[in-house]
Amino acid sequence: MPTSSNPNRPDQPVAGTYRLHGSPDSANLVVRLVLEEIKTPYQYVPVDRLRSEQNSAAYLKLNPQGLIPVLEVPGQDAPLFETGAILLHLVDAHGHLGPAVDSSERGRFLKWLFFISNTLHSELRISFKPYKYVAEGKAADDLSDGLIGQIARSFELLDREISASGGPYLMGQDLTCLDLYVACCARWAQIYRNEGKWAPLGTPNLRRMIEKLEGRPAVNRACSLEGIRGLPFSEPKPVTLPGTTA
Numbered sequence: 236m237p238t239s240s241n242p243n244r245p246d247q248p249v250a251g252t253y254r255l256h257g258s259p260d261s262a263n264l265v266v267r268l269v270l271e272e273i274k275t276p277y278q279y280v281p282v283d284r285l286r287s288e289q290n291s292a293a294y295l296k297l298n299p300q301g302l303i304p305v306l307e308v309p310g311q312d313a314p315l316f317e318t319g320a321i322l323l324h325l326v327d328a329h330g331h332l333g334p335a336v337d338s339s340e341r342g343r344f345l346k347w348l349f350f351i352s353n354t355l356h357s358e359l360r361i362s363f364k365p366y367k368y369v370a371e372g373k374a375a376d377d378l379s380d381g382l383i384g385q386i387a388r389s390f391e392l393l394d395r396e397i398s399a400s401g402g403p404y405l406m407g408q409d410l411t412c413l414d415l416y417v418a419c420c421a422r423w424a425q426i427y428r429n430e431g432k433w434a435p436l437g438t439p440n441l442r443r444m445i446e447k448l449e450g451r452p453a454v455n456r457a458c459s460l461e462g463i464r465g466l467p468f469s470e471p472k473p474v475t476l477p478g479t480t481a
């Protein structure tokens with residue numbers, strides 16, 4: 236099953252095909268995991284963060300925030316940005332990795348999707364770049380450390396929810412995009428500016444879930460395409476490809 240059409244020529248759009256704009260191990264990882272699980276073709280368009288390409292005039296037309304990822308979706312009147320919105324669109328468009336609109340599980344799914352996007356992912360982003368908010372040095376270190384304490388509490392909530400749903404996933408028996416999103420957050424909480432601050436040791440249900448994901452072929456394919464080596468979630472190592480440090 237082809238997963239990435241015309242991967243070598245992202246400058247040549249293929250009609251009717253998704254175009255994912257991203258840089259290695261950025262938030263596009265979550266979208267790529269979902270696209271690979273859905274087994275739908277897509278083109279990957281690299282954004283060079285070392286050259287700050289996300290702030291170029293061309294990229295700002297796709298996402299005026301200058302943030303990665305963007306997904307261009309055939310049939311939509313504008314490119315999609317915001318990871319949570321992209322996931323929700325893909326789940327609904329493909330009827331996969333999340334409950335249907337009329338399902339009794341839909342509300343539970345939505346509340347955790349918004350929690351992961353609005354709280355967990357947002358706090359992680361600030362913990363990586365506290366100097367955007369306070370002076371670099373002690374203030375930035377304190378902010379980043381304070382956030383990781385809050386992030387640890389969010390992972391504990393998610394751990395309890397996996398237990399309450401019966402596991403092995405957040406929604407119970409079925410894998411959803413929530414699990415893939417949480418696993419990426421667990422990855423990022425252990426590396427980059429957060430090295431050594433948190434590990435999924437006191438969250439056994441979460442740990443089992445991320446280890447289970449590491450056995451999935453689609454997860455391994457997506458991670459390999461992002462330049463991620465080894466166990467991506469339980470023993471993450473930063474990627475060393477260009478464009479990953481900004």
Ligand SMILES: N[C@@H](CCC(=O)N[C@@H](CS)C(=O)NCC(=O)O)C(=O)O
Binds near residue numbers: 262301317481
């Ligand atoms: N709320 C956004 C956050 C996306 C985000 O923070 N992207 C980072 C990469 S992981 C980015 O583009 N950073 C570039 C920059 O800050 O200039 C989403 O969920 O998509």
